[in-house]
Amino acid sequence: MGGKRFTVAITGASGSAFGVSVLRRLAANQDVMEVALLLSPTGKRCLTDETGLAVKDLCAISPKITHHDERNLGAAISSGSYRQDGMALVPCSAGALGRIASGISESLVSRAADVCLKERRPLVLCLRETPLNRIHLENMLRAHDAGAIVMPIMPGFYTKPSVLEDLFDTFATRVLDQLGLPESDSRRWSG
Numbered sequence: 001m002g003g004k005r006f007t008v009a010i011t012g013a014s015g016s017a018f019g020v021s022v023l024r025r026l027a028a029n030q031d032v033m034e035v036a037l038l039l040s041p042t043g044k045r046c047l048t049d050e051t052g053l054a055v056k057d058l059c060a061i062s063p064k065i066t067h068h069d070e071r072n073l074g075a076a077i078s079s080g081s082y083r084q085d086g087m088a089l090v091p092c093s094a095g096a097l098g099r100i101a102s103g104i105s106e107s108l109v110s111r112a113a114d115v116c117l118k119e120r121r122p123l124v125l126c127l128r129e130t131p132l133n134r135i136h137l138e139n140m141l142r143a144h145d146a147g148a149i150v151m152p153i154m155p156g157f158y159t160k161p162s163v164l165e166d167l168f169d170t171f172a173t174r175v176l177d178q179l180g181l182p183e184s185d186s187r188r189w190s191g
Protein backbone atom coordinates (compact mmCIF):
# COMPACT_ATOMS: atom_id res chain seq x y z
CA MET A 1 0.00 0.00 0.00
CA GLY A 2 1.28 3.46 -0.93
CA GLY A 3 1.53 6.31 1.51
CA LYS A 4 -0.56 9.05 -0.06
CA ARG A 5 -3.23 10.98 1.83
CA PHE A 6 -6.14 12.88 0.35
CA THR A 7 -9.20 14.76 1.55
CA VAL A 8 -12.65 14.52 -0.03
CA ALA A 9 -15.28 17.09 0.91
CA ILE A 10 -18.95 16.74 0.01
CA THR A 11 -20.54 20.17 0.24
CA GLY A 12 -24.13 21.31 -0.11
CA ALA A 13 -24.81 20.92 -3.80
CA SER A 14 -26.59 18.41 -5.92
CA GLY A 15 -24.47 15.52 -7.22
CA SER A 16 -23.12 13.94 -4.03
CA ALA A 17 -23.04 10.60 -5.90
CA PHE A 18 -20.06 12.00 -7.83
CA GLY A 19 -18.31 12.56 -4.48
CA VAL A 20 -19.10 9.01 -3.38
CA SER A 21 -17.57 7.69 -6.59
CA VAL A 22 -14.36 9.72 -6.04
CA LEU A 23 -14.22 8.47 -2.45
CA ARG A 24 -14.57 4.84 -3.53
CA ARG A 25 -11.91 5.19 -6.19
CA LEU A 26 -9.44 6.87 -3.86
CA ALA A 27 -9.99 4.24 -1.16
CA ALA A 28 -9.46 1.45 -3.71
CA ASN A 29 -6.25 2.98 -5.10
CA GLN A 30 -3.16 1.13 -3.92
CA ASP A 31 -1.11 4.35 -3.71
CA VAL A 32 -3.55 5.79 -1.17
CA MET A 33 -3.11 5.19 2.55
CA GLU A 34 -5.69 7.57 4.05
CA VAL A 35 -8.71 9.55 2.94
CA ALA A 36 -10.10 12.26 5.20
CA LEU A 37 -13.83 12.70 4.59
CA LEU A 38 -15.58 16.00 5.30
CA LEU A 39 -19.22 16.91 4.84
CA SER A 40 -20.81 20.30 5.35
CA PRO A 41 -24.23 20.20 7.07
CA THR A 42 -26.01 20.74 3.75
CA GLY A 43 -23.65 18.27 2.12
CA LYS A 44 -24.91 15.62 4.56
CA ARG A 45 -28.49 16.48 3.75
CA CYS A 46 -27.91 16.31 -0.02
CA LEU A 47 -26.08 12.98 0.38
CA THR A 48 -29.00 11.42 2.22
CA ASP A 49 -31.67 12.99 -0.01
CA GLU A 50 -30.03 12.00 -3.28
CA THR A 51 -28.31 8.68 -2.51
CA GLY A 52 -29.99 7.38 0.66
CA LEU A 53 -26.51 7.02 2.19
CA ALA A 54 -25.40 8.34 5.58
CA VAL A 55 -21.90 9.27 6.69
CA LYS A 56 -21.46 5.87 8.38
CA ASP A 57 -22.10 4.16 5.03
CA LEU A 58 -19.30 6.17 3.44
CA CYS A 59 -16.94 5.28 6.31
CA ALA A 60 -17.86 1.61 5.82
CA ILE A 61 -16.47 1.69 2.26
CA SER A 62 -12.92 1.28 3.54
CA PRO A 63 -10.89 1.47 6.76
CA LYS A 64 -8.74 4.03 4.94
CA ILE A 65 -11.59 6.56 5.25
CA THR A 66 -11.86 8.74 8.38
CA HIS A 67 -14.69 11.21 8.81
CA HIS A 68 -13.87 14.53 10.49
CA ASP A 69 -16.44 16.92 11.92
CA GLU A 70 -16.25 19.98 9.70
CA ARG A 71 -16.32 22.23 12.81
CA ASN A 72 -13.11 20.62 14.11
CA LEU A 73 -10.55 23.17 13.05
CA GLY A 74 -8.01 21.32 15.20
CA ALA A 75 -7.94 18.29 12.86
CA ALA A 76 -4.54 17.45 11.35
CA ILE A 77 -5.57 18.54 7.84
CA SER A 78 -6.11 22.04 9.23
CA SER A 79 -2.34 22.50 9.35
CA GLY A 80 0.11 22.84 6.48
CA SER A 81 2.67 20.96 8.54
CA TYR A 82 0.59 17.79 8.16
CA ARG A 83 1.61 16.01 4.96
CA GLN A 84 -1.19 15.36 2.56
CA ASP A 85 -1.30 15.08 -1.19
CA GLY A 86 -4.41 16.96 -2.25
CA MET A 87 -8.09 17.61 -1.77
CA ALA A 88 -11.22 17.46 -3.88
CA LEU A 89 -14.57 19.10 -3.18
CA VAL A 90 -17.12 16.92 -4.97
CA PRO A 91 -19.62 18.45 -5.33
CA CYS A 92 -18.45 21.98 -4.54
CA SER A 93 -21.29 24.39 -3.80
CA ALA A 94 -21.18 27.97 -5.04
CA GLY A 95 -21.01 28.97 -1.37
CA ALA A 96 -17.94 26.80 -0.72
CA LEU A 97 -16.29 28.16 -3.88
CA GLY A 98 -16.96 31.72 -2.69
CA ARG A 99 -15.49 31.08 0.75
CA ILE A 100 -12.38 29.43 -0.69
CA ALA A 101 -11.90 32.16 -3.31
CA SER A 102 -12.14 34.77 -0.53
CA GLY A 103 -9.87 32.98 1.94
CA ILE A 104 -12.64 32.60 4.52
CA SER A 105 -11.47 29.58 6.53
CA GLU A 106 -14.25 29.28 9.07
CA SER A 107 -14.86 25.53 8.69
CA LEU A 108 -12.59 22.52 8.25
CA VAL A 109 -13.66 22.31 4.57
CA SER A 110 -12.58 25.85 3.71
CA ARG A 111 -9.52 25.73 6.00
CA ALA A 112 -8.24 22.43 4.53
CA ALA A 113 -8.77 23.89 1.05
CA ASP A 114 -6.92 27.07 2.03
CA VAL A 115 -4.03 24.93 3.30
CA CYS A 116 -3.83 23.10 -0.04
CA LEU A 117 -3.56 26.42 -1.88
CA LYS A 118 -0.91 27.86 0.40
CA GLU A 119 1.12 24.63 0.34
CA ARG A 120 0.73 24.35 -3.46
CA ARG A 121 -1.03 20.99 -3.26
CA PRO A 122 -3.74 19.98 -5.76
CA LEU A 123 -7.14 21.39 -4.87
CA VAL A 124 -9.93 20.23 -7.18
CA LEU A 125 -13.20 22.19 -7.03
CA CYS A 126 -16.04 20.29 -8.71
CA LEU A 127 -18.55 23.10 -8.81
CA ARG A 128 -22.21 22.14 -9.27
CA GLU A 129 -24.38 25.09 -10.08
CA THR A 130 -26.17 26.30 -13.17
CA PRO A 131 -26.67 28.86 -14.58
CA LEU A 132 -23.70 30.83 -13.28
CA ASN A 133 -23.84 34.44 -12.18
CA ARG A 134 -20.99 36.94 -12.40
CA ILE A 135 -19.96 36.26 -8.78
CA HIS A 136 -19.60 32.52 -9.48
CA LEU A 137 -17.56 33.23 -12.61
CA GLU A 138 -15.30 35.71 -10.82
CA ASN A 139 -14.84 33.30 -7.90
CA MET A 140 -13.85 30.52 -10.30
CA LEU A 141 -11.20 32.78 -11.81
CA ARG A 142 -9.92 33.85 -8.38
CA ALA A 143 -9.67 30.24 -7.24
CA HIS A 144 -7.96 29.26 -10.50
CA ASP A 145 -5.44 32.12 -10.16
CA ALA A 146 -4.70 31.00 -6.58
CA GLY A 147 -3.82 27.52 -7.85
CA ALA A 148 -7.07 25.56 -7.65
CA ILE A 149 -8.25 23.26 -10.43
CA VAL A 150 -11.78 24.38 -11.23
CA MET A 151 -13.53 21.34 -12.62
CA PRO A 152 -17.29 21.75 -12.80
CA ILE A 153 -19.33 18.57 -12.76
CA MET A 154 -19.66 18.21 -16.52
CA PRO A 155 -19.25 14.52 -17.36
CA GLY A 156 -18.34 13.54 -20.90
CA PHE A 157 -20.71 11.47 -22.99
CA TYR A 158 -18.24 10.12 -25.54
CA THR A 159 -17.99 6.94 -23.45
CA LYS A 160 -21.65 6.21 -24.23
CA PRO A 161 -22.70 5.74 -20.60
CA SER A 162 -25.52 3.25 -20.23
CA VAL A 163 -26.04 3.67 -16.49
CA LEU A 164 -25.48 6.62 -14.15
CA GLU A 165 -22.53 4.84 -12.50
CA ASP A 166 -20.68 5.10 -15.83
CA LEU A 167 -21.00 8.88 -15.66
CA PHE A 168 -19.87 9.01 -12.03
CA ASP A 169 -16.90 6.75 -12.72
CA THR A 170 -15.74 8.54 -15.85
CA PHE A 171 -15.81 11.83 -13.99
CA ALA A 172 -14.03 10.29 -10.97
CA THR A 173 -11.23 9.12 -13.27
CA ARG A 174 -10.70 12.72 -14.36
CA VAL A 175 -10.67 13.93 -10.74
CA LEU A 176 -8.06 11.31 -9.81
CA ASP A 177 -6.00 12.45 -12.81
CA GLN A 178 -5.96 15.95 -11.33
CA LEU A 179 -4.95 14.58 -7.93
CA GLY A 180 -1.93 12.91 -9.55
CA LEU A 181 -3.37 9.39 -9.54
CA PRO A 182 -3.75 8.44 -13.20
CA GLU A 183 -5.59 5.12 -13.38
CA SER A 184 -6.12 2.95 -16.40
CA ASP A 185 -9.70 3.26 -17.55
CA SER A 186 -11.08 1.62 -20.65
CA ARG A 187 -13.46 4.56 -21.03
CA ARG A 188 -10.67 7.02 -21.87
CA TRP A 189 -10.89 8.49 -25.34
CA SER A 190 -8.30 6.79 -27.53
CA GLY A 191 -8.99 8.35 -30.89
Ligand SMILES: Cc1cc2nc3c(=O)[nH]c(=O)nc-3n(C[C@H](O)[C@H](O)[C@H](O)COP(=O)(O)O)c2cc1C
Pocket residue numbers: 011012013014040041042043045046049092093094095096128129
Ligand atom coordinates in the same frame (compact mmCIF):
# COMPACT_ATOMS: atom_id res chain seq x y z
C1 LIG B 1 -31.30 20.33 -1.23
C2 LIG B 1 -30.31 21.43 -1.54
C3 LIG B 1 -29.67 21.44 -2.77
C4 LIG B 1 -28.76 22.45 -3.08
N1 LIG B 1 -28.12 22.41 -4.29
C5 LIG B 1 -27.16 23.33 -4.56
C6 LIG B 1 -26.40 23.22 -5.77
O1 LIG B 1 -26.59 22.32 -6.59
N2 LIG B 1 -25.41 24.10 -5.96
C7 LIG B 1 -25.11 25.10 -5.05
O2 LIG B 1 -24.18 25.86 -5.29
N3 LIG B 1 -25.83 25.24 -3.91
C8 LIG B 1 -26.84 24.37 -3.64
N4 LIG B 1 -27.56 24.47 -2.47
C9 LIG B 1 -27.31 25.61 -1.57
C10 LIG B 1 -26.10 25.38 -0.66
O3 LIG B 1 -26.20 24.13 0.00
C11 LIG B 1 -25.98 26.49 0.38
O4 LIG B 1 -25.66 27.71 -0.27
C12 LIG B 1 -24.96 26.17 1.45
O5 LIG B 1 -24.88 27.27 2.35
C13 LIG B 1 -23.59 25.91 0.88
O6 LIG B 1 -22.69 25.72 1.95
P1 LIG B 1 -21.78 24.42 2.06
O7 LIG B 1 -20.90 24.42 0.88
O8 LIG B 1 -21.02 24.65 3.32
O9 LIG B 1 -22.67 23.23 2.12
C14 LIG B 1 -28.49 23.48 -2.14
C15 LIG B 1 -29.15 23.46 -0.91
C16 LIG B 1 -30.04 22.45 -0.61
C17 LIG B 1 -30.72 22.45 0.74
